[in-house]
Amino acid sequence: EVQLVESGGGLVQPGGSLRLSCAASGFTFRSYSMNWVRQAPGKGLEWVSYISSSSSTIYYADSVKGRFTISRDNAKNSLYLQMNSLRDEDTAVYYCARELPGNAGFQHWGQGTLVTVSS
């Protein structure tokens, strides 16, 4: 069974940093591209970042470019999101998601971890 378990969320002050993790199991992690998606309270979905299976290709949404860094450790079956210079508007539930090949969508999602940016 495919499982994605996010961790690392919490309360942080504006300007602060946080590192999210996503532990993957039940599939060959190194073979799949991964993404982070966020959802502000009561709002819709916003794609945050993409990383290819080998980490050779990385993309970011304009809203986080220069502040967030996506990475992965295929030996540890783990995906990460380093978030710096956090702003109030970064408050959201952050999901990791496994992509289907060929830009076909996100086949599996984690349960999410809540990040709250507030003073």
Add this chain to the structure above:
Amino acid sequence: SYELTQPPSVSVSPGQTASITCSGDNLGDKNACWYQQKPGQSLVLVIYQDRKRPSGIPERFSGSNSGNRATLTISGTQAMDEADYYCQAWDSSTAGWVFGGGTKLTVL
């Protein structure tokens, strides 16, 4: 930037057909997919590559995509289908995934 537009809400009676639209420039040239999200839960992929159903998704869920519009159709809608639905597509010009704003489906 590329945008996908969905109606905020759709209502349907039990047993009837619900149609949820997703509009975007030349969306038919892209692969559209759809997600279901129930309150307090994570996302479930219900349609990918315009019309394909992942394993475990009921046959009453179907999709189409042509021109500037993709459509998620739920035939014989059941109370358990009440949820938020989001469309999504990959925008190669900006190298990013784009989501629609979401549609709240009410079964009443």
